[in-house]
Amino acid sequence: MRRSHARNRVESKSKSTTNPQKMDPIKLQIRSNSRSTALFSRNSRQTKPIPSFIAVSIAISLALFAFIYIVFFSSKGSVKYGIIIDGGSTGTRIHVIRYRVDGGKNPVFDFKEGLDSLRVNPGLSAYAEDLAGAGYSLKELLEFARRKVPKKQWGETEIRLMATAGMRLLDDEVQERILEQCRKVLRVSGFKFRDDWASVITGNTMCMVLSLDSMIVLGSDEGVYAWVVANYVLGTLGGNPLHTTGIIELGGASAQVCF
Template identity: 35%
Template structure:
């Protein structure tokens, strides 16, 4: 005896439900591909404890690194309140307070869940180098106070370190080549690491820091230049063209150069960052040095009081170093860029320092997941709907059948 029409409908609906369900399952299994999820983000904090002030920088990079070096970008720059940490030599307990404001900004930026794994470092430069030579015990007390204060933060404080002038210059060289995208390809931007730090008093005996010295300015830029020349040992080159000073080898001056840190701040104050001629820069600095002090104070922009007295000597020092030390001329002067930032990051030693430190942080394998194209996903949804409709229809027919 043949099937009734109800049985035939019921059987057809069950078959349709089975086919649709199987098709949806195959689409899910066959159309799914293995994909890499966006990498997690890591953070690092570096304090730049300079002679006149301390700055904090937060850097971030993806957890999966390129060539074992994090793709580091700057996420925050903050200048701490007060002077440099060496100024707290007589009252080290206060040094931690001066760093708290910037540290709180960094902690607010970095997700709380990542605080414990975020490394933090403090690098001290010129001011602490001088204090260490003058009074090592006071310098150690300052570093101890810094370590106690920063060690109480929720991040992974790795310690405070005194950087040499050579390290400071080398990390600055890494920074500028990295932000310009030249660190992983040739040719690298030519630069002279430690231009200001390694050069000061090159070839001369260190000063006696145990004595108190009173310096009175005469407003004579010529006499200032003569005093600056005594900081450099120019005679050791014996007329060699491949020598800068103190017998140090130097290739010919050619190509592009970046001058940053105090070079930039001094020339920015003197409105000399827009590539004027060498003769123009020289005339501007001399005119500023000869200007009466009251006029200098009256014409200075707000916030420059702390450094106003240094710009004359600093400008003359920069000219002496670049022209008589490195051999820049009117023809090559235009190859110097006086910059504070490049590639969205402040130029200095801290980013180069962070790049070096990320090599010590293990890379994480990118997370994996499953994904489908929109077309496959849409088709799967259609077949799931058809499966549900056929199943519900079969159930309705069966109920109707039983009631009949």
């Protein structure tokens, strides 16, 4: 009897050791919540709000930047570019013109600082027997223009080709063939171009502007362009017609008089 009781005690004792008492899940949940609450409260004490003077400093910096931009950049107007290819009788020149647009959207030119030019020889009329060479002769000029005009403005920068006296001496059919070769190159130049922007400008030997009403009654496009540029530089364009200045332009194969 004693042995059986002893054995029962050992078995009950072993059962109690192998099967520990399970903890109440409610108590576990309460403990975990208490820890997370303590952790959250500790982090909240460590987090500090951004000082108000930092926000004020940021606001002042933004206001200062806006003021500098308005005073030093907006007042000067946006910078734009235009490109003219002058197809002369003895050579072809490219003129890259940089100008500003003021608040009234009027162009303001500076021919001393805002003009870059390059010339190649011979002129376009020399390629009457080598049509492909006419277009190829423009490539060096276009590379020059790409270096002068920012790439982001290529698509909005107009490029025009105006051939003069040397081309006027050729037959109309030959003129058109040379111009078409030039158009092929200009279409893929990256600049803004239309086919009718490559042409041979008219050229009479005399150009007269009536002083009283400033109307052109007999004219040469070539002479008028030179007259407009000369009077713009002198500051007499748009004023009293009697105070304008006449010009004599001597080209390689023609001469223009405009007054």
